[in-house]
Amino acid sequence: MGNAKLKSDYKRFQRRIRDTRPPERLIAHYELERRLAERLRASSSDERARLYTDVYSELFAKLPDHPQNKPAGGPQSGRIAKEVRLLRPLLTPTSVCLELGCGDAALSLALASMIGTAIALDITDVLIDFASAPSNFQFLKTSGVEISLPDNSVDVAYSNQLMEHLHVDDAEGQLREIIRVLKPGGQYLCVTPSRVTGPHDVSCYFDETATGFHMREYDYGSMREIFLGTGFSRVEFLVAVGGRRLATPPYAALRALELLLLRTPKFLWRKMTLPLTPLMGITAIGTK
Template sequence: MTQETPEQLRHRYEVERQLANELKNADAATRRKLYPTLYQRLFQQCPHHPRLTLQQDPEAIRQAVQARMRILKPFLSPQATFLEIAPGDCQLAFAAAAHVKRAIGIDISAQSNLLSNAPGNFHLILYDGYDFPVAPHSIDIIFSYQVIEHIHPDDLPNHFAQIHRSLTPNGFFIFDTPHRASGPHDVSRHFSATPQGFHLKEWTLHEIIPLLRSAGFSRILPIRRARTWPPSIAIPLTICVETMLVPFPTRLRQKLAARLLPSITLALRP
């Protein structure tokens, strides 16, 4: 993977900040039109973006897929329908397809040059970032890896509601998002104490749980080191730790939270 120069990093930060502000300040109708175009505009202006250079590093891709499969594999089964939100290069969805009956990716744009090796039971669907293009109660496992931080906070309740509507009664929604205490995790990290780029909001567990419950999720299972933990212990403990860490000075907060709270990873049932 090509390392960005300081000048390229600064350029990416300025471009992301400008485009993010455009999205933050837009109304709901305008955001619906912006979502499918923002990444195209970003990549056109920043050809050195890590999302593009990572495609040239097969070993980095392999390691990333392995790490995510460790989270996913306990939830996959041969008769299941699996859906990944914003699969990007689709390599994780391809790997999951080997363990399920049907695999689907939904995204706002396609990296079509990477789909030539797609397995026969995989299908990519393009959508507007709002309305899920699948039938109600038709998906057994929905996976979202570091996606929700890119969604406008006002749009997140609808996003969770769409996921809840799409799941079968015994299905699972599994997601991972960077924790605010150890952030910012986007390009802003090099220039700011808060997210200014395409991470429109980085969340704490205390903030995200009410949104999930409002969407109808009744069971929330924290995941740590690729295993689920008792929610009656893990949720209060995590909220206690994040409440203590978030007010700390930036450098100290980042250093402590890097090990304790790198991300929020949850498995949820309707």
């Protein structure tokens, strides 16, 4: 690598995600993340059980100025409120809710007072404040795919910015695990960035497709295919802003719009004022 060159309009991407690092730090981040991501892409399933933890630990240890290495608070509470608003229509006071890729489990802890059981799953629990956790909160550790829960035990599963970080083989494996643990009629709400407006990892400053820790960024077509192919009986796509559901557009309309943009050079439509809210990220609900 070593010869990474920033896009001429890289500052536009910085403004969008509020990244204030100087160019040399963006390059250092990109070169390290690409090297680690290539290890993940080339690894076997058995190797990835260890590698997911190893590569992310190395990234954060070597990049103290990484955007995720910043104190909690402020925007965090706003994000949790949006996610609660998005999930509430799916939940009841007796629901069992599984959050995949929970991080500090702030969402699961917030949901615990509203539902029967809140289960948070991740590769590590180092960010979780167990001292403040209620009795109906549970943490599950995973190596990346498996979910150590009984069949038909979860009403609602949820993930935000997780699926794109999984190796494609692991994404399919995890979806099958989610299907297994969901109760009949249970639902999985998955939020993931769209490849149409991507890339959305550090490679946004350098490349036209994701080459960092986003193993794959999806579009409506590929999301629908992988959900139905792994066992979901129905897939719907939501348009939401600030956690508030605005619409559930027909799949055919969403797919037609993204195909149009995929066939149009990005430099043309990126400068236009387009209603891209439905395409910035994909919010899919799969029903068992």
